[in-house]
Amino acid sequence: MADDLETLKNDTLTALAAATDQGAWDSVRVGTLGKSGALTGLLKQLGKLDPQERRERGQALNRLRDELTVAIEARGRELEEEALQARLTSERVDVTMPAPLPVTGAIHPISRTIEEMTAIFGAMGFAVAEGPDIESQWHNFSALNTPDHHPARTEHDTFYLPAKGGDGGEPRVLRTQTSGVQIRTMLTQEPPLRIIAPGRTYRADHDATHSPMFHQCEGLVVDRNITLGHLKGCLIEFLRVFFDKPNLPVRFRASYFPFTEPSMEVDIGWSKASGEIGGGSDWLEVLGSGMVHPRVLANCGLDPSEWQGFAFGMGIERLAMLKNGIPDLRSFYESDLRWLRHYGFSAFSPATLTEGV
Numbered sequence: 001m002a003d004d005l006e007t008l009k010n011d012t013l014t015a016l017a018a019a020t021d022q023g024a025w026d027s028v029r030v031g032t033l034g035k036s037g038a039l040t041g042l043l044k045q046l047g048k049l050d051p052q053e054r055r056e057r058g059q060a061l062n063r064l065r066d067e068l069t070v071a072i073e074a075r076g077r078e079l080e081e082e083a084l085q086a087r088l089t090s091e092r093v094d095v096t097m098p099a100p101l102p103v104t105g106a107i108h109p110i111s112r113t114i115e116e117m118t119a120i121f122g123a124m125g126f127a128v129a130e131g132p133d134i135e136s137q138w139h140n141f142s143a144l145n146t147p148d149h150h151p152a153r154t155e156h157d158t159f160y161l162p163a164k165g166g167d168g169g170e171p172r173v174l175r176t177q178t179s180g181v182q183i184r185t186m187l188t189q190e191p192p193l194r195i196i197a198p199g200r201t202y203r204a205d206h207d208a209t210h211s212p213m214f215h216q217c218e219g220l221v222v223d224r225n226i227t228l229g230h231l232k233g234c235l236i237e238f239l240r241v242f243f244d245k246p247n248l249p250v251r252f253r254a255s256y257f258p259f260t261e262p263s264m265e266v267d268i269g270w271s272k273a274s275g276e277i278g279g280g281s282d283w284l285e286v287l288g289s290g291m292v293h294p295r296v297l298a299n300c301g302l303d304p305s306e307w308q309g310f311a312f313g314m315g316i317e318r319l320a321m322l323k324n325g326i327p328d329l330r331s332f333y334e335s336d337l338r339w340l341r342h343y344g345f346s347a348f349s350p351a352t353l354t355e356g357v
Helices: 003-018 022-033 038-048 051-090 109-123 179-188 228-242 294-299 316-324 329-333 337-343
Strands: 172-174 193-202 213-223 250-257 260-270 282-292 308-315
Touching: 003 022, 003 038, 003 051, 022 038, 022 051, 038 051, 109 193, 109 213, 109 228, 109 316, 179 193, 179 213, 179 294, 179 308, 213 228, 213 316, 228 250, 228 260, 228 282, 228 308, 250 282, 260 308, 282 294, 282 316, 308 316, 316 329
Parallel strands: none
Antiparallel strands: 193 213, 213 308, 250 260, 260 282, 282 308
16 A cells, blocks of 8 residues: 555544544544545545556555545444443433422322222222223124214224234224223123223314323123113212212203113203303203113123113213313323323322212
């Protein structure tokens, strides 16, 4: 190798070894391989040489360029690792140290509402049941007597996922309600049954009162000789205890759901002008309910002539908004600590029942 190339190599390697940070390393890289770098300048001069000398000189320059490129990249990686280790050392946090005061946590309104609902229904003898967020269409729709042409099954309203081998090529869904938990419970447990199924649900909707992901609580009772009277008594008691209004007006209106017959919407008294629950002469819908459709029972292997039941479903965020005066559903998911401190609950005040259950 010519003396000038050997000198360039030694000078570059010496400068790399002396570089202690990314800035110094980048100066060496640019000064050697950049558009105006020393090695690049030598490559530009090849055109002035005769063919034989140009070929030999070019080969030597290419070898040097490859060698220096490897050395520069290796030193760059070393400096990156050193910088990372320095950050890890300087920014290390002792997680065993107590947090500086005053720092207090708060229970999210959704979590507290689920706790309250579980406490109330638990006092009525209900158990909590769970199921997967990703459901087959049979559990989410078909077993619940929902026809293929029902609007809830359109892609406009439902999030579909690729099919798996055991689904017969049918796409799976992010559950649109926790009703699939009711189906799974009836398929795996012998009646009598008394469960609630709180959990996340998903629908393609987003505004001040709707979210693509939200929470529902559904309930199911299956036993012999179950009537509408049992349904009405259960829901009236729940709503009056939940809102802490012993005389809360509750109204049942005829409606339609494919999985219940008869079906009813449930309204509570409130004041549209002031938003007061239990006050005024207005009505506000808060949940849906009905007697379990005989086809749903039969789909789960239960004889409708022997077993009857009722079911209900409600939005957890909706009830939390009404009870706590929260105006916008989207606030629940914005992770704003100021909002949580305002609407959150102390971790040391567990949900308790009021008298009456």
